[in-house]
Amino acid sequence: xxxxxxxxxxxxxxxxxxxxxxxxxxxxxxxxxxxxxxxxxxxxxxxxxxxxxxxxxxxxxxxxxxxxxxxxxxxxxxxxxxxxxxxxxxxxxxxxxxxxxxxxxxxxxxxxxxxxxxxxxxxxxxxxxxxxxxxxxxxxxxxxxxxxxxxxxxxxxxxxxxxxxx
Amino acid sequence: xxxxxxxxxxxxxxxxxxxxxxxxxxxxxxxxxxxxxxxxxxxxxxxxxxxxxxxxxxxxxxxxxxxxxxxxxxxxxxxxxxxxxxxxxxxxxxxxxxxxxxxxxxxxxxxxxxxxxxxxxxxxxxxxxxxxxxxxxxxxxxxxxxxxxxxxxxxxxxxxxxxxxxxxxxxxxxxxxxxxxxxxxxxxxxxxxxxxxxxxxxxxxxxxxxxxxxxxxxxxxxxxxxxxxxxxxxxxxxxxxxxxxxxxxxxxxxxxxxxxxxxxxxxxxxxxxxxxxxxxxxxxxxxxxxxxxxxxxxxxxxxxxxxxxxxxxxxxxxxxxxxxxxxxxxxxxxxxxxxxxxxxxxxxxxxxxxxxxxxxxxxxxxxxxxxxxxxxxxxxxxxxxxxxxxxxxxxxxxxxxxxxxxxxxxxxxxxxxxxxxxxxxxxxxxxxxxxxxxxxxxxxxxxxxxxxxxxxxxxxxxxxxxxxxxxxxxxxxxxxxxxxxxxxxxxxxxxxxx
Numbered sequence: 001x002x003x004x005x006x007x008x009x010x011x012x013x014x015x016x017x018x019x020x021x022x023x024x025x026x027x028x029x030x031x032x033x034x035x036x037x038x039x040x041x042x043x044x045x046x047x048x049x050x051x052x053x054x055x056x057x058x059x060x061x062x063x064x065x066x067x068x069x070x071x072x073x074x075x076x077x078x079x080x081x082x083x084x085x086x087x088x089x090x091x092x093x094x095x096x097x098x099x100x101x102x103x104x105x106x107x108x109x110x111x112x113x114x115x116x117x118x119x120x121x122x123x124x125x126x127x128x129x130x131x132x133x134x135x136x137x138x139x140x141x142x143x144x145x146x147x148x149x150x151x152x153x154x155x156x157x158x159x160x161x162x163x164x165x166x
Numbered sequence: 167x168x169x170x171x172x173x174x175x176x177x178x179x180x181x182x183x184x185x186x187x188x189x190x191x192x193x194x195x196x197x198x199x200x201x202x203x204x205x206x207x208x209x210x211x212x213x214x215x216x217x218x219x220x221x222x223x224x225x226x227x228x229x230x231x232x233x234x235x236x237x238x239x240x241x242x243x244x245x246x247x248x249x250x251x252x253x254x255x256x257x258x259x260x261x262x263x264x265x266x267x268x269x270x271x272x273x274x275x276x277x278x279x280x281x282x283x284x285x286x287x288x289x290x291x292x293x294x295x296x297x298x299x300x301x302x303x304x305x306x307x308x309x310x311x312x313x314x315x316x317x318x319x320x321x322x323x324x325x326x327x328x329x330x331x332x333x334x335x336x337x338x339x340x341x342x343x344x345x346x347x348x349x350x351x352x353x354x355x356x357x358x359x360x361x362x363x364x365x366x367x368x369x370x371x372x373x374x375x376x377x378x379x380x381x382x383x384x385x386x387x388x389x390x391x392x393x394x395x396x397x398x399x400x401x402x403x404x405x406x407x408x409x410x411x412x413x414x415x416x417x418x419x420x421x422x423x424x425x426x427x428x429x430x431x432x433x434x435x436x437x438x439x440x441x442x443x444x445x446x447x448x449x450x451x452x453x454x455x456x457x458x459x460x461x462x463x464x465x466x467x468x469x470x471x472x473x474x475x476x477x478x479x480x481x482x483x484x485x486x487x488x489x490x491x492x493x494x495x496x497x498x499x500x501x502x503x504x505x506x507x508x509x510x511x512x513x514x515x516x517x518x519x520x521x522x523x524x525x526x527x528x529x530x531x532x533x534x535x536x537x538x539x540x541x542x543x544x545x546x547x548x549x550x551x552x553x554x555x556x557x558x559x560x561x562x563x564x565x566x567x568x569x570x571x572x573x574x575x576x577x578x579x580x581x582x583x584x585x586x587x588x589x590x591x592x593x594x595x596x597x598x599x600x601x602x603x604x605x606x607x608x609x610x611x612x613x614x615x616x617x618x619x620x621x622x623x624x625x626x627x628x629x630x631x632x633x634x635x636x637x638x639x640x641x642x643x644x645x646x647x648x649x650x651x652x653x654x655x656x657x658x659x660x661x662x663x664x
Contacts, residue, residue: 004636008628009620015636025632034637040523040579044634051630054523054577055638063638064582065631069574070623071586072631076639103515105546130516130546138513158518 005082007075015076097166098141099149102156106130111152111163113145119165126150126162141165168192168243168267168483172236173211175247176226177537178553179459180207183245186475187212195241197232199225201545206537215239220547226250229257233264243267243482245475249549252458255280269482271436271457278432279455283326283364285432289452292431294424297443297451299366307344310365314343317367323347325354326362333357336368369451371603372443374398375410376456377425378466380477381435382487389422390470391496393462397591399514399607404584405591406462407501408469411562412600414448421450428455437463437478446603461554464535465500468558499562501569503588507550507581511616514584516550519543523579527572531558531565534576544581552583566592587611590619 002017016024023032033045037052044051056064058073061081065072077085109127113119124136125145143165150162170193173180180196184207187194196211201220208214215235218225229251236244244266246252258273270276279285287301298317303326304310314321314337323346325333333354335346347363355361378390394410395403409418425440432455439460441453463474472489481487507517524540536553538544544552555572559565570592573585590611596602611619 002640004639006632006635008631008635009617009625011628013632015632017636017640023633023636025629030633032633032637034634034641038523041525041577042634042638044630044637046630046633051627052577053630053634054525054579055634056522056579057638060642061639063635065634066577066579066585067627067630069570069576069585069589070625070627071582072628074631074635076635078639078643103509103512105518130518135515136513 003079005077005079008072097146097164098143099161100125100137100139100163100165102128102158102160102162103137104128104130104135105158106135106156108150108152108154108156108162109134111148111150113148113163115145115148117145119143119145125165128156137162139163139165168479170195170239170241171243171245171269171479172197172232172239172241173207173245173247174226174232174251175245175249176202176205176207176548178535178551179247179461179537181210181537182535183247183475184210184212186473186479189473190476190479192479195239197226197235199547201543201547204542206539206542209539213239220545222250222547229254229260233260233266236266237264241266243269243479245269245478246458248458248461253280253456267482269436269478270459271432271434271438275432275434276457279457281326281362282324282328282454283362285455286364286452288431289428292427294428294431294452295450297366297369297453300364303362303364304347307347310347311340311343313365314340317365320368322366322368323350323363324366325350325358325360326364327358327360328354333363369443369445371605372445373410373412373602374403374441374453374604375413375421375444375450376439376441376460377422378460378463378474379425379429379434379438379440380472380474380481380487380489381429381438382481383435383484384486386487387426387429387434388487388489388491388494389426390466390472390474390494392418392421393465395462396602396604397597397606398604399611403462403504404607405501405503405588406465407499407562407565408462408465409496409499411499417448417450424450424452428452436481437474461504461551462502464533464554464556465502468500468533468556469496469498470494471497498558498560499565500556500558501562501565502554502556503569503573504551505553505555505576505578506584507544507552508584509582510584510587513615516546517544517582518546519581521578521580523577525575525577527555527575529568529572529575531568532556532572533558538578552578552581566598587619589623590614593623 004015006013035043042053054066061077062075106128109129111126113125119139121142125139126137128135146164146166172195173183184194194211196207196214197217198208199220251257255273255277258268261268286296289296320338323335335350350363351361373396377392381387392410393408395406397405428440439456442450443453444450508514521538521542533556538552557565557569
């Protein structure tokens with residue numbers, strides 16, 4: 001249970017907790033000590049250096065950190081969860097459908113695609129106005145527009161489903 | 167003497183103006199919309215008044231309401247900051263009629279500079295170099311074609327009432343001209359209510375260099391040297407520095423002279439900025455005049471030691487400038503990074519939320535002008551700029567080193583910011599050796615999205631992030647959920663209803 005798989009910036013790491021203060025990261029051992037300063041701030045001592053890190057938990061397995069001006073989005077799973085996740089991902093690939101969600105709250109200015117139209121990965125699919133600026137929402141996959149879950153002039157919340165592409 | 171100033175703005179610039187008021191023992195008045203109830207400018211001002219709904223048109227842009235409030239609370243002056251009403255000559259006129267001091271130029275000067283064609287004509291008449299092209303709106307396609315062929319393609323079509331990068335179109339082929347005139351006119355009509363469009367030569371890969379000026383109501387003019395604002399993304403400035411270190415002393419003399427000349431042509435008073443484009447052969451051309459305080463004014467304050475906001479207030483109340491041109495020296499180098507609430511890797515999508523954690527950088531040569539603090543909200547209604555980190559050093563190298571150090575100290579939780587991406591800019595060879603122009607980011611950075619720009623950085627902390635993530639996950643898994651035992655005395659809600 002103390003073995004984890006961690007993904008950050010397209011890199012994967014294997015992590016083992018050996019004792020309370022010793023961990024193994026990709027085969028190398030480190031002395032570590034963690035203290036919490038507030039809900040969003042930690043001190044982490046790794047060997048002889050102390051880091052003050054900000055942390056925001058996005059979900060049970062995803063965190064955003066900033067360390068000395070560098071930001072990281074880190075996904076951490078137990079090895080078991082990682083296997084389950086990969087299984088689900090492969091299954092989703094077979095059914096081949098992805099829902100594009102709104103990355104921010106805003107107003108739908110224009111929907112650029114119709115049901116049945118083909119979409120390339122990275123292609124703009126709709127325009128969303130937020131903070132007085134028009135933002136292009138791009139498709140994260142290639143495929144055919146299966147359904148459109150919003151309309152022009154709708155205001156949407158962050159994470160709201162917009163378009164299904166399959 | 168001005169005793170009470172209503173600040174018709176929000177965010178970092180409103181906070182900046184409050185600080186000047188404090189130092190001059192002037193009562194500062196903040197106004198705020200629904201969305202800004204918890205904003206920093208409301209917390210720091212001497213007085214704060216709710217002005218309307220969150221939409222800017224119903225709050226910070228409602229000039230009549232603002233003037234009415236100023237009268238009711240006996241404010242004798244209004245400081246407009248930048249954006250919103252700052253360059254609205256109708257609003258300034260209304261202040262003049264109401265007998266409220268507008269901390270800025272006269273409505274006349276603003277009007278003269280607001281129309282780009284009349285400003286170009288004025289500059290041309292007074293020997294300030296302008297980008298070759300027309301000084302009047304396009305009247306016929308034939309006339310436009312003649313000018314385009316005369317100055318040579320590519321050319322730009324620009325809205326006379328435009329500015330800040332809006333209402334512009336580049337023409338590469340003469341066949342496209344007719345269609346482009348129609349659509350630019352259309353756009354200009356929609357965006358600015360004025361369909362006048364003019365034509366000018368397209369300058370290839372220019373630098374954006376601007377000169378800060380100060381002028382009083384007694385005809386005294388000063389320049390405070392220049393700023394290089396070439397590091398932009400889609401016409402939005404991201405990094406600015408002063409002075410422009412690639413400029414020779416001869417060019418500096420020439421361009422500052424031209425700037426003062428430009429200000430004189432419109433009988434300017436207060437603080438203003440004249441923007442120039444520098445082509446690759448060091449020719450420079452008047453671009454536009456910003457008749458207000460600029461976002462990037464702190465870098466000029468740091469290299470000259472002059473407090474621009476205080477000077478603005480003194481000029482507005484009729485004081486004579488006491489500074490002499492020969493006493494203004496460049497004392498070092500300053501650089502500013504604009505911190506935006508945006509997700510760089512999601513195509514710069516604005517990020518909204520509540521500020522949950524905020525730690526400011528400090529130490530030698532560091533200044534932060536900010537509009538946020540703990541528990542303030544970043545909403546969808548306004549510009550996503552959170553703050554500006556400004557670094558000063560004895561030379562450019564020291565200023566950059568201090569900036570890199572300060573950005574490492576700066577911590578914000580609650581919204582996604584662009585802080586990390588400055589590491590790419592500030593360590594880039596082209597940036598460091600001055601070999602950049604206004605297309606630098608659009609050409610070199612945008613192609614590295616999403617995420618690839620991080621690979622070019624020497625990443626020192628990925629291991630640390632990995633360790634923290636695993637330790638936090640491990641801690642969570644050990645937290646045993648609280649269970650309430652099912653005993654008769656433990657009835658749900660018993661204690662609170664007894």
